[in-house]
Amino acid sequence: MSTFLDRVFGRVGFGGVMALVAPALAVVFAALVTSVVLLIAGHPPVEAFTSLVEYGSQPRVLVLILNLATTYFLSAVAVAVGFRMNLFNIGVDGQYRLAALIAASVGGAALVPGPLNIVLVVLVAMLVGALWASIAAVLKVTRGVSEVISTIMLNAIATGLTGWLLTADRLGVLSGNAIGTPPIPEDAHMPGMALIPGTPMKVNGFLIVAIIVGIGYAVLLNRTRFGFNLRATGRSEPAAVASGVNVKRMVVAAMVISGASAGLIGMPELLGSSFEYSLNFPTGLGFTGIAIALLGRNNAVGMAVGALLWGFLDSSSDALQLMEISKELVDIMKGVIVLSVIIAYELVHRYRIVAAQRKVSRELAAPAETEGAAA
Amino acid sequence: MGEAAITTAIATEPAVELKGITKRFPGVVANRDIRLSVAKGHIHAIVGENGAGKSTLMKILYGMQRPDEGEIRIDGAAVSFHTPGDAIAAGIGMVHQHFMLADNFTVLENVILGSEPRKGGLAVDFAAARRKIKEISDAYGLGVEPDALVEDLGVGDRQRVEILKVLYRGARILILDEPTAVLVPHEVDELFDNLRVLVREGLTILFISHKLDEVLKVADAITVIRRGTTVASVEPREVTARKLAELMVGSELPSPETRESTVTDVVTLEVSGLTMAASGHGPVQKGATADQLKAEGVRLLLDDISFTIHKGEVLGVAGVEGNGQAELVEAIMGMRPITAGTISLGGADITGWSTLKRREGGIGFIPEDRHRHGLLLEAPLWENRVLGHQTREPNVKGIWIDRAGARKDTQRIVEEYDVRTPGIDVDAAALSGGNQQKLIVGREMSGEPVLLIASHPTRGVDVGAQAAIWDHLRNARAAGLAVLLISADLDELIGLSDSLKVILRGRIVGDVDPGSVTPEQLGSAMTGAGEGA
Numbered sequence: 001m002s003t004f005l006d007r008v009f010g011r012v013g014f015g016g017v018m019a020l021v022a023p024a025l026a027v028v029f030a031a032l033v034t035s036v037v038l039l040i041a042g043h044p045p046v047e048a049f050t051s052l053v054e055y056g057s058q059p060r061v062l063v064l065i066l067n068l069a070t071t072y073f074l075s076a077v078a079v080a081v082g083f084r085m086n087l088f089n090i091g092v093d094g095q096y097r098l099a100a101l102i103a104a105s106v107g108g109a110a111l112v113p114g115p116l117n118i119v120l121v122v123l124v125a126m127l128v129g130a131l132w133a134s135i136a137a138v139l140k141v142t143r144g145v146s147e148v149i150s151t152i153m154l155n156a157i158a159t160g161l162t163g164w165l166l167t168a169d170r171l172g173v174l175s176g177n178a179i180g181t182p183p184i185p186e187d188a189h190m191p192g193m194a195l196i197p198g199t200p201m202k203v204n205g206f207l208i209v210a211i212i213v214g215i216g217y218a219v220l221l222n223r224t225r226f227g228f229n230l231r232a233t234g235r236s237e238p239a240a241v242a243s244g245v246n247v248k249r250m251v252v253a254a255m256v257i258s259g260a261s262a263g264l265i266g267m268p269e270l271l272g273s274s275f276e277y278s279l280n281f282p283t284g285l286g287f288t289g290i291a292i293a294l295l296g297r298n299n300a301v302g303m304a305v306g307a308l309l310w311g312f313l314d315s316s317s318d319a320l321q322l323m324e325i326s327k328e329l330v331d332i333m334k335g336v337i338v339l340s341v342i343i344a345y346e347l348v349h350r351y352r353i354v355a356a357q358r359k360v361s362r363e364l365a366a367p368a369e370t371e372g373a374a375a
Numbered sequence: 376m377g378e379a380a381i382t383t384a385i386a387t388e389p390a391v392e393l394k395g396i397t398k399r400f401p402g403v404v405a406n407r408d409i410r411l412s413v414a415k416g417h418i419h420a421i422v423g424e425n426g427a428g429k430s431t432l433m434k435i436l437y438g439m440q441r442p443d444e445g446e447i448r449i450d451g452a453a454v455s456f457h458t459p460g461d462a463i464a465a466g467i468g469m470v471h472q473h474f475m476l477a478d479n480f481t482v483l484e485n486v487i488l489g490s491e492p493r494k495g496g497l498a499v500d501f502a503a504a505r506r507k508i509k510e511i512s513d514a515y516g517l518g519v520e521p522d523a524l525v526e527d528l529g530v531g532d533r534q535r536v537e538i539l540k541v542l543y544r545g546a547r548i549l550i551l552d553e554p555t556a557v558l559v560p561h562e563v564d565e566l567f568d569n570l571r572v573l574v575r576e577g578l579t580i581l582f583i584s585h586k587l588d589e590v591l592k593v594a595d596a597i598t599v600i601r602r603g604t605t606v607a608s609v610e611p612r613e614v615t616a617r618k619l620a621e622l623m624v625g626s627e628l629p630s631p632e633t634r635e636s637t638v639t640d641v642v643t644l645e646v647s648g649l650t651m652a653a654s655g656h657g658p659v660q661k662g663a664t665a666d667q668l669k670a671e672g673v674r675l676l677l678d679d680i681s682f683t684i685h686k687g688e689v690l691g692v693a694g695v696e697g698n699g700q701a702e703l704v705e706a707i708m709g710m711r712p713i714t715a716g717t718i719s720l721g722g723a724d725i726t727g728w729s730t731l732k733r734r735e736g737g738i739g740f741i742p743e744d745r746h747r748h749g750l751l752l753e754a755p756l757w758e759n760r761v762l763g764h765q766t767r768e769p770n771v772k773g774i775w776i777d778r779a780g781a782r783k784d785t786q787r788i789v790e791e792y793d794v795r796t797p798g799i800d801v802d803a804a805a806l807s808g809g810n811q812q813k814l815i816v817g818r819e820m821s822g823e824p825v826l827l828i829a830s831h832p833t834r835g836v837d838v839g840a841q842a843a844i845w846d847h848l849r850n851a852r853a854a855g856l857a858v859l860l861i862s863a864d865l866d867e868l869i870g871l872s873d874s875l876k877v878i879l880r881g882r883i884v885g886d887v888d889p890g891s892v893t894p895e896q897l898g899s900a901m902t903g904a905g906e907g908a
């Protein structure tokens with residue numbers, strides 16, 4: 001009797017193989033739809049897909065995929081923490097941008113030497129993200145303001161605020177006619193890892209951080225008391241209250257954790273490649289996180305797969321241009337994947353019920369002596 | 376009484392005929408080859424143990440679930456329902472065991488939800504709806520107020536709203552799943568009067584109940600379901616309650632008699648001057664006494680309530696639903712702020728404690744609404760075992776959830792309390808209502824509570840399971856448990872309680888001696904008619 005939304009947001013779990021079958025089904029379905037789109041546009045789909053895969057399996061591109069996926073995964077986790085509690089933190093986007101800006105200027109000031117500076121930058125980012133998110137939490141618990149509305153507003157405010165802060169007489173410095181924060185000194189750059197042979201490009205060191213965050217997320221939610229309370233609140237607030245959960249405190253805690261994770265989103269870019277926050281700093285990653293959290297049903301492994309897929313699609317889209325296919329096709333594909341994932345989960349859900357019923361009737365048909373009800 | 380059974384002229388076709396209905400769920404066959412024929416204009420009762428498959432059968436008839444096999448005939452014509460919408464179109468309406476009203480909507484909005492009357496095809500015609508609701512409410516004496524907020528209604532009122540909602544959609548065949556479980560005797564009588572009016576108008580009623588004497592009182596025909604299949608169809612004239620119970624479970628009717636008293640002179644719970652103002656009066660001065668508040672015209676939900684419960688004592692609170700019982704329970708559990716008064720547990724002042732701290736202090740809680748406050752429906756049974764005991768053994772070790780410990784203890788509850796389930800990994804939603812209740816009782820009796828707040832502890836459980844729960848309560852009481860018992864079942868209240876108080880409009884209006892009072896006397900005391908025995 002779970003509702004459709006419960007299933008979409010992963011509040012109802014699938015066990016075992018089905019957790020893998022559903023997304024696989026979705027990707028196949030999305031590929032079919034995209035093929036139709038390609039055919040209509042007059043391109044042979046098989047060739048398009050082969051060139052996507054060929055392009056995407058080059059060592060150089062694999063590194064790109066991993067690096068993109070790292071960022072996307074962190075964003076998805078930030079969103080998912082809220083989703084599991086029925087909190088829609090749409091404000092991940094603003095949280096990570098503001099966090100990255102402030103952390104970048106702290107890092108650029110080189111207050112502490114070397115690797116300590118990395119730690120400092122990351123901590124500042126998490127703190128700023130958490131603080132910015134906690135505004136929405138406080139509004140919700142004291143004034144009952146929906147976090148959807150407040151975080152959307154806070155996104156807009158964060159955009160204005162970063163623009164205002166990133167001017168020459170405040171946090172920005174002019175170099176040529178570009179403006180950015182003072183560059184972070186070289187001794188505080190996150191070292192890369194030469195994981196993929198055949199290319200001089202290095203995998204961003206934050207991949208490790210993302211993996212740790214993913215494990216931490218899974219353990220926190222599934223194995224701890226705090227996680228139990230968080231999931232219980234997401235499933236039924238009145239029942240959680242009656243069980244002794246302080247829901248207001250949970251709202252604040254979940255928002256703070258979500259915001260702190262959001263603070264990490266900008267770090268791979270800041271400490272691994274740009275070393276400053278400028279107008280070129282990537283935006284919109286928070287919304288990508290929402291799509292990937294949906295795709296992975298807020299499950300750590302699911303989101304990791306989703307993030308890799310997203311990274312693959314993004315970095316391989318150049319291959320399409322080589323074939324003179326519009327790059328936007330990838331955006332269509334992403335949209336179709338999210339939709340078909342939702343449909344696939346629904347189908348798998350129904351299949352499971354039917355399969356279980358068949359099993360029951362088969363078992364009953366065999367020894368007819370057990371009396372009805374409790375089989 | 377006897378002449379209550381109303382038989383209309385011999386109907387040509389049965390209103391409802393079910394043939395060979397079979398329905399399987401993962402791990403369970405809920406219905407197996409069910410045969411049932413309901414005559415037009417009859418009140419047809421369906422009885423059976425918890426998990427026998429009654430609700431499932433009714434949901435099939437109402438189009439909420441599709442049968443795997445079998446045939447449904449309405450007025451002689453074969454039908455196939457895909458959604459409740461189809462069933463409604465065929466004139467079938469259902470009031471569920473667990474109410475399905477939207478809390479923050481008014482009665483009017485709830486009733487018209489999904490079938491809004493349109494003015495000129497566009498705007499919702501509230502005036503017409505309000506008129507129609509009034510008409511129906513008056514015609515059957517339901518006393519439903521269209522503009523009340525559902526949130527503010529007691530369970531009894533909610534039920535009348537549910538019935539009205541069904542009538543509003545033009546139902547001719549009415550399904551009521553355990554309608555009387557939530558009602559006190561005189562409300563039951565009122566409901567039965569309503570039902571008799573309905574059948575006189577030619578409606579057909581199917582109803583499920585675990586209260587066999589009621590079934591005998593009102594039904595024209597009775598069908599017994601056992602382990603998913605129909606085992607007997609009987610005339611109420613031909614059977615006794617005892618015989619029915621035997622047909623259902625093969626056991627005799629239990630009685631909730633308490634034998635020797637185990638009351639000690641150690642005070643477990645002491646409530647004094649407990650007062651709660653209704654919301655909507657703006658800020659109320661905290662700590663103001665009940666009298667001061669009343670002088671200011673503030674409506675009180677709880678009005679200066681004081682009582683003590685000793686170790687080994689069951690204190691019963693009798694009252695018509697909605698007279699402050701829910702507020703009293705939530706105040707003691709710390710789920711709702713109080714305006715004045717103190718609560719102490721075993722000598723410690725717990726007035727300022729959080730719900731968690733109170734639970735950790737040894738208060739167990741069986742909530743009145745198991746779906747709202749008692750369970751995570753979409754979570755497996757073992758996670759539901761953890762709920763409410765998130766900080767205690769055997770569910771946790773430090774900050775970690777102890778899965779193995781929780782699972783093992785869930786298994787224990789399933790066995791000790793006879794929860795009929797295919798396993799502890801199924802979702803709570805998959806259990807029948809009575810089995811959900813057994814799980815909750817088992818959970819709340821775990822961890823040796825010192826005080827149990829029990830709202831309708833045996834609501835919806837069958838006679839056999841009811842006896843078992845009473846035994847568990849009695850044993851715990853003998854071991855020193857103090858119980859605050861709230862129940863609509865007056866036999867249960869009188870039989871289990873060591874002392875009894877009557878609550879009316881948020882006030883304790885009298886003490887009753889459970890040793891000498893009869894259910895009739897108690898019933899009239901509850902409405903304020905008697906002087907409290």
Ligand SMILES: Nc1ncnc2c1ncn2[C@@H]1O[C@H](COP(=O)(O)OP(=O)(O)OP(=O)(O)O)[C@@H](O)[C@H]1O
Pocket residue numbers: 001373374400401403404405423424425426427428429430431432472795796804805806807808809810835836837
């Ligand atoms: N959605 C579901 N999924 C799986 N099993 C279910 C589901 N609904 C009911 N069941 C199972 O079907 C059986 C019959 O349940 P049903 O709710 O019809 O019982 P009932 O006769 O109404 O019992 P009660 O008196 O306790 O309400 C039970 O074993 C129950 O666990």
Ligand SMILES: [Mg+2]
Pocket residue numbers: 429430431472552807808809
């Ligand atoms: Mg039922």
